[in-house]
Amino acid sequence: MDDMADTISEALPRDFEALRALILDRRESLPKRIAQVAAYALDNPDEIAFGTAASIATSAGVQPSTLIRFAQHLGYDGFTSLQQVFRERLRERTTSYEERLTVVRGDADEGTSNRRIVDGFLAAASKSLDVMSRNLDDETLDRAIDILHGAETIYILARRRSYPVASYIAYALGKLGVRSQLIESASGLSPEIISFASSRDAVIAISFSPYASATVEEARVLSANNVPVIAITDSAFSPLAQFAKVWFEVAEADFGGFRSLAATMALAMGLTVGVAELRRGRKGKKSASSKG
Amino acid sequence: MDDMADTISEALPRDFEALRALILDRRESLPKRIAQVAAYALDNPDEIAFGTAASIATSAGVQPSTLIRFAQHLGYDGFTSLQQVFRERLRERTTSYEERLTVVRGDADEGTSNRRIVDGFLAAASKSLDVMSRNLDDETLDRAIDILHGAETIYILARRRSYPVASYIAYALGKLGVRSQLIESASGLSPEIISFASSRDAVIAISFSPYASATVEEARVLSANNVPVIAITDSAFSPLAQFAKVWFEVAEADFGGFRSLAATMALAMGLTVGVAELRRGRKGKKSASSKG
DNA sequence: AATAAAATGAACTGTATGTTCCATTTTCGC
DNA sequence: GCGAAAATGGAACATACAGTTCATTTTATT
Structure with missing residues (x-):
């Protein structure tokens, strides 16, 4: 044999x-x-x-x-x-961006100055993803998705720099058939919309230093009304971290004063799809079932 | 000595x-x-x-x-x-995401299933950045920024999945003191706003397959009115590529049917900051001067 | 152009390394 | 519980390696 x-x-x-x-x-x-x-x-x-x-x-x-x-x-x-x-x-193993940017043979001038700017943003994004990958806590993620899973409507709170993430979440949730409500700064209707939220709903609040006061204030009100708040922010000292039921610390690298959104985006997508997955296979309600 | x-x-x-x-x-x-x-x-x-x-x-x-x-x-x-x-x-050298996802000790179950979803998006984003870093053409970038540099107002065109990018561009341009106009789908005012655009302006149009008809149509109209169009899209067959003065091909990796936005975001930031840099140091108008 | 100094090529050497071998222990089948 | 086979520990071995040395060539200096 x-x-x-x-x-x-x-x-x-x-x-x-x-x-x-x-x-x-x-x-x-x-x-x-x-x-x-x-x-x-x-x-x-x-x-x-x-x-x-x-x-x-x-x-x-x-x-x-x-x-x-x-x-x-x-x-x-x-x-x-x-x-x-x-x-x-x-x-x-593919070379990292940081390295690719510096480990060029010639002294400095690799590509045009515009190229160097884009490279800078690519590097910042890459670094942010890296950090996120290392620091993200499985349990925090599970708790957040569990809360969102139970929510009737998911309210999304973000202004300024964080707004693109919020709009993406709203778009994705819409495509996945999850009811959501994006709180825009433009419409003066925010207070009315917020007043509809109950403890059966949930909030995703996204804000980084310097924290937009509108986001902070609205999150505070919602939290006071027993609406569970999931916060995506940048430090334990963030006002959002205080009244959030679950909060993520996301450290985005910056280039030229503009911070990346790459890691926040990836996390946002993870939350969104995670919730949708859980809702689809309702049978295994709490425990995340291992699918294929 | x-x-x-x-x-x-x-x-x-x-x-x-x-x-x-x-x-x-x-x-x-x-x-x-x-x-x-x-x-x-x-x-x-x-x-x-x-x-x-x-x-x-x-x-x-x-x-x-x-x-x-x-x-x-x-x-x-x-x-x-x-x-x-x-x-x-x-x-x-930090481990690449693709590797980190597969090179785990146990057979499969590393982290929760939610964690695996986020990892998937991180990997997709990372891959997208990688491809962008390799494929981006310096000359195309320079021409795009040159056009945007000369524009009085920069119109930004995007719907659905691309909208978050557009909103980020609008935000960044605003912070950098560059006049811009975001064309939102919500407002029915698009036609009126567009009619103001002239050849002294410029457009950034962002659309990926399946191309939002509104974006394509508006870009077509603007192009016909001699407004130079910078397109960010996903293939040479994209309708946007046809009437764009300059166009970028961005290949975003996807996970679970949702494509990343990481590379598009980095490119968008590069365009934005590139233009702002050029406007700041107006002396060296065309040639990108090496600063610092 | 002559001399000194530096740089280079190539063989040599001691050592550190992978490998093999054998005695001992453990595991398995009857 | 006995015997065979496999597995393990530890030391001996052969070699491939980095480093040294010296003769030769090239470069710089006067």
């Missing part, structure tokens, strides 16, 4: 993704120490890429020889060949 | 950026072969990070010993210490 060293024609992985899949696939059947190395490898791919067999073995808590055995178990002829895959991964 | 090996107290670079600056700084004064290595190093940092002294020397077309001399010229005590800097660079 077992055709060990014979017909290993299953082309052994040359790229990291395939290797990772292979390891996860065989995880169950690996010997204890080998599995220990496998786990370490997937958790510390950079270490494998850069370290020496001895140093890796030490920090993984095994003997160097186990590393070779691990590689051979997977079909590689030694640790070195396996290490190549981990190095390739770093090679192929 | 020259205090060579004596007082090298100028802390030698431990991070790549500083090293790069150091190399560029001394570029002129380096011996031929050393300079050859320096150029190769900045062009192929990944090779330096992973290769052996011998392999690098071969592909750089020098002797291995030259690599050591290069390192020592910069103040490092050997090739290995220099190589550490190149390796650190790869280590610190």
Whole structure:
């Protein structure tokens, strides 16, 4: 049955993704120490890429020889060949914008000055996404979506710089069939509209320093009327953070005095689609069911 | 005068950026072969990070010993210490989103399903920025900004999904002291407002498939009245591309049917600030002067 | 043009590294 | 519970590597 060293024609992985899949696939059947190395490898791919067999073995808590055995178990002829895959991964990783902007061979003038401006905004956006990806708390997100899920109408509060996000949320919610009401600064009807909101509704309030007074005031009123407030803001000292039931701290990078909206947008879309998803599959009401 | 090996107290670079600056700084004064290595190093940092002294020397077309001399010229005590800097660079490079989404230890369940949705939007945004960074043409950008620079009033045309971008442009232009007029779908006044536009003005029209008929129609009318149109759209087949004086092709990645706006936003900000910059320093009218 | 100084090429060397080997322990089948 | 097979630890081994050295060439100085 077992055709060990014979017909290993299953082309052994040359790229990291395939290797990772292979390891996860065989995880169950690996010997204890080998599995220990496998786990370490997937958790510390950079270490494998850069370290020496001895140093890796030490920090993984095994003997160097186990590393070779691990590689051979997977079909590689030694640790070195396996290490190549981990190095390739770093090679192929796309360059970050910050780097692309500075790591140009010539002293400075790469592209026109206009290009440099756009690059600056691209870099700011990229950085913001990065920070968001690291800092976003799963539980906060779940609580926010849970609250929005139960709301009859979702009110959206934002002015000035935050307004584009609000308008996008309103548009997306509309497309997804979720009832929402955008509070615009233009219309003087804000007080009337707000007075309709009840505890069965919910509010998404978006505001960054310097906080638009209208947004803050309206959020305060709504909160006082027991309408749950989800706030997207930039610090714990934000007035919105005080009376929000759930609040997100979003740190947007800026360029030339204009802060990015990329991370806020992504979060907004996540909230929107998250709510819609939950409403669609009403059966699994609270617990977020894992779909495909 | 020259205090060579004596007082090298100028802390030698431990991070790549500083090293790069150091190399560029001394570029002129380096011996031929050393300079050859320096150029190769900045062009192929990944090779330096992973290769052996011998392999690098071969592909750089020098002797291995030259690599050591290069390192020592910069103040490092050997090739290995220099190589550490190149390796650190790869280590610190933030993981891309696509990777972060797939390279998770467990089979699938990293974070909640809501988290996965937000991650999806973050990844889409990141990808969009990446594509934009690669495809944006400097000349197109310069021409667009040049046209907008000469405009008395900038009209902004966008509906539905593109509307948030338009509202952000309007906000930013306002803050920067550039006269602009946002054409909203809500107000039935569009035709009247549009009729005021002349060839001394300009239009930014934003529309993606399926193109909002109002945007297309209004852009057509304006173009017919000799108002120059800058279009931001998604393909050469877009109706906007036909009568636009300058048009940008923006490929936004999507997640769950909702396309990102990150790249469009960055471009929009670039246009906005680019125009404002140009207007501020009116002296250097056409050629983009290098400031600071 | 002659001399000194710097730079370069190429072989050599000590060391650090991956790998192999074998004794010991653990796991599994009967 | 016994025996076989697999897995593991640890030391010995071979080699591939960075770094050194020295002869040669190139560049600068007088």
